[in-house]
Amino acid sequence: MNLKIDGLSFSFGQRRVLKDISLEVSDGEFVGLMGPNGSGKTTMLRCLTRFLPSESRAVLVDMKPLHTLTDREVASIFAVVPQSSSTDFPFTGRDIVSMGRLPHMRSRLSGTRKGDLDAVQNALDITGAAHLADRAFFQLSGGERQRIVIARALAQEPAALLLDEPTVYLDISGQLDMMDLIKRLNKEKSLTIFAVLHDINLAARYCDRIALLNQGRLEIIGSPSEVLTPEMIQSVYGVEVAVRRDPFTSSIYVMPRTISTSVARHGTRVHLLCGGGSGGPLMKTLFDNGYSVSTGVLNVLDSDYEIANELHIPVVAEVPFAQISDEAHMENLRLLNEASFVIVSPFPVGPGNFKNLEAAENALVMGKRVVVIMPSDAGAIDFVGGKATTFVKNLISRGAYKVSTVEEALGSIRS
Template identity: 40%
Template structure:
């Protein structure tokens, strides 16, 4: 296991997987039975004295003793002990470094208060200031955000990120929040049962397979809408309406739910976020989805990807090509049902609406969402052609649905009827 200089590395894994033990081995608290711990090319147990190690490595532990009558400033100055002369004590540069650390962590205003009187989040920031006052080359942190509110979590992790980028400090942090770890860490190391299960970039480590193997729960792994990194959503058997949901592997290592043998798939004609609530409602109740063509990065594309839908993806801001429309038509013909979301139609996406009309003509159940506008002109940006196609598919018997719940009831009825017909 290797962490490059100046890198922000995260240790993740369930309780008792070895994360804290790893930090103790690196910081000379627990001597490893085998192997070596190298910092800057030197073995921290064989080549460095305690003083040399203390000048190189700083630690922010899970728990820090608070039952002693030190002020915040005195507590932060403890970080300067490896550099202080035993006779002369602290010098002005030591106090200046302590003040810089308190300013960086937002604790300077607390400097005259007793450490024992502080709230949990305040104490955590003071302990971090003590570590920063040590001017370390390697900073080890064991769950530094565990007692912080969400705003201070971001502030602390932003500070650590700046230290690694601009200050050249190597940061190794234990985090239980997989989403924060994915956002901030350059690399992640997933531990389970005392073993290194996976390591690499957040995108390669935080997958459904890895998370479920390490933690044992059921999750959906999607993408952060701003940062593009993995984001983990827990799936509970008890939350929601209490339906039993069985997860299976979906696209890009995400997860999706399958309620029925034979998998009654619904194809959604979507775009621009028009099908977000619809797809979430259907997936939550166990119906496998397909959608497209959709531009990469589109809101509905992101939702479908997070839900494990089978997607037809085209480049951003581009019109649908013949091949993507052909694939969409094939998906529709093989689906149990097709739902056209309240998408604005122009020349770029009109071909998929035409494909939905042909699907209805061939006998596949088709429905139009937002029935009040289904045959109107408010969605037509194709000089009346979309209005004509919507009217045609309605004449062919398309169901008119008022919203996501109406769509769910329609799909459920179709699926139950098919279940009764199929051998």
């Protein structure tokens, strides 16, 4: 199926929600539709399904203008998966999937045909929802319901799936399961996918192309790496981000950078080298005592990273589970250089974050005052075969000040 949108506009009364949007989606493509809240994403989907009475002459499906089709014809071209579905009535999963056959009924008088039953069973099997078929729909979890609803969409035997933030109410594993399922349908059944997505990283990971809406206009359409640039995201979402490449999937990973919101504090600047939750209490103590704190390099899912964000502490971030890149390391050194003190928390040292220890060495070289917290004499929490412990001892012998508690660390930089 080829979808051609040529100058689509839509207004709610005087308010123009969609402004002259033109784009093309070709057969079997996975296109993500993104944009800030209120940018017109859902409205655009509703124009495609004709739920909203747009100037549908602007939409061509396989060269046929949308307005010439009947409702049931539209429903057998586009199957829609909404954000969530619910009903108080005791439908079973199979009842819900069977509804997908509605656009294909010959007449209201005709019964259920074998083709209908097969399509329903097929859809249940493909989506892995067969075990949910005889359970009450309202008793299913959010992810199970979305699976049933996708099965319903397949039972419609559509040319394209239109999805409206299908993972918004799901937890992280549900989100990935759902997106994997959609991608699989895209690949195996050559289903064209046009999906409103709110999570930039999910979109970057799954979409062939991304269309970015901003205030009702199509800002840009292209591959994730073309669209998801820090500049574009800054201009559309007004947020500063860093864009990295996920080392496992090689897809783009976008992280908000809070570095621009550096808090001016009265006290001395302290840079903290931490990770694995080791730096949290110290960050909080320093912050409460009026110090200006910065930290790095932390992986995005690290709890220290979360705390730093909460405190609005400048932090150099890295993609989850990834090795510290040179780029991040340089950024870390830049922040470190602005500080008067550098504190090294007893973080677990592995190959991925060994660069943070090297940063401490650099600090000594730069002539910074370096404090190393070591709760016991046993050495560092070492996942690099003793190399870390040796390195830390070496730091101490070269003038780093060793303490064993957070309080002592605070005392040492006060004196």
